[in-house]
Amino acid sequence: MPIFSPELTKTIEGFLTRYETKRSSILPILHAIQDEKDWISDEDIDALEKNFGLSAVDVREVLTFYTMYRQTPPKPYRFEVCKSISCWLMGANDTIKTLRHEIEKAEKEGRPLPFEIHGVECLGQCGYAPSTLINKDRHNNVTPEKALQLLKEYSAKELPKAAVLCATNLAAKAQK
């Protein structure tokens, strides 16, 4: 299986000519890879060097500096709750605690949920605290009750395409 889909290859090629320097395209390219595959693997970095002439060292510098890039396979939904001052004042810790508790409980009962919970820094929605992101969806005023409701809603959805591809790739790798 080729490492990047034809669409992703095209996107990468587009980025390489869009900016003044090739190097400037590293951040957008990493975003694009992650959007398709859910995380960025060593093989992806090698492919960027071999197929597109981007230095692996330059790519790694960016990958390890910015917190939005994932270097290990994630769960299908990343539930990120802002824990900075305004959200914290409005009870973000309770939201995080409730979510963690619910997920552990489900795990113990043998029905694992497709979520990871992260406390993150300010999401720029401080007036609608606590603010959260589930993958790219923003939800505001997320009280513990609303958070549990969101877990239910997202659990009932079909998994995102990137998560499915991520799981398929991992299974294929395990077989080798």
Added chain:
Amino acid sequence: MPVIKNEYQGRKPDEFRILLGLEGYPDSRNIKTYIEKSNGYKALEKVLKGGMSSEDVINTVKASGLRGRGGAGFPTGLKWSFVPKGPGEKYLITNFDEGEPGTYKDCYISEVTPHSLVEGKIIASYAIGAKKSYIYIRGEFHNEIRWCQEAIKEAYAAGYLGENIMGSGFTHHMDVYSGAGAYICGEETGLISSLEGKKGQPKLKPPFPAIKGYLGKPTVVNNVESLAVVPWIINNGPEAYKKFGTEKSPGTKLFNVSGPIAKPGCYELPLGYPLMRFINEDCGGLIGGKKLKAIIPGGSSAPALTAKECENLTLDYEAIAGAGSMLGSGAIIVIPEDVSMVSVLENLMDFYAHESCGQCTPCREGTGWLYKISKHILKGKGTKTDMDRMYSIANNMRGKTICVLSDAAADPARAIVTKFAHEFEPYLKG
């Protein structure tokens, strides 16, 4: 103390809309609404077709007294005038890396009126002679990235961007560039490094970006709000702008309020507006009628002010600096009586320890230790010596580093440790 001009006394915040005039319109982000309801792109026309030279634009903005709305408050027109004249590539970059806890005004601008930003950017680019500009925007802002991209696309389609705009001979291209989760990219040199595809670590100044910025070329970095207000100033003239605000802080500014307050939100106010009137009347006071303990007036980097210090304070650069804090991004964080300042300190230091880029020892070590010690105290394991230790660490972090993140952690820490020392006592072992 500067007082707001009498003609504004008694008026409500929604009567001061310069920038947020489109608030409430259903399709406010649409170029058609912007053109029809907000004099959209008239300022650009005035500049490009009305024969204004780049000097004229810079002088108009200088005369308006507009100060950078990102936090530092540096005069915008003056910043533009530092860019060398003549041929050669130059860049304009909008700093939309809004990540300071408490601050959400730039997001709101892109939600309500993204075309003000696009138009302001084209005008500013004309003033400094930049053929290319970027909106550097936080990666987490998925909606805002889309809104900015759509506005740019509409502006291209309408002929306000591209080659030879409105037959004026001026060519300009604009793009959006998304960051990837690093607060430090909000610092202009860190932002430039990030746009170059590197770690977003700040650089020593000088050289300043106006001389040596993006790819070594002259570059101006402006906050979203500073640029978005430029079309209004060009349309209405600097004198009209100066009718708002105080003598040294003219114009209006966006203030965003957060914390347990009845009506949190983003408000446009003339600078010099009375702080407590704003909190108690316009924002409806604290939730549940709680008493106010403290206010952080300008985003989490601003030292907290006690409720007493807030009495009679006005919202402008000078008054807040006079009270020992700063207006910063205009983000007001409200802290009620029942929240312990020890935990406020721990929360703030957690943030800065996480976001220090690690280049400078005083910042890397200092933010880490302030966080560790405050956590230690919060657990009831601290001693009086720890209080002195925090104070001395904070002192050693000030003014000794490449960028101001170190000060942004040290100043709030010092303010809390000294002004609220009594709150720490019950936590200390002796």
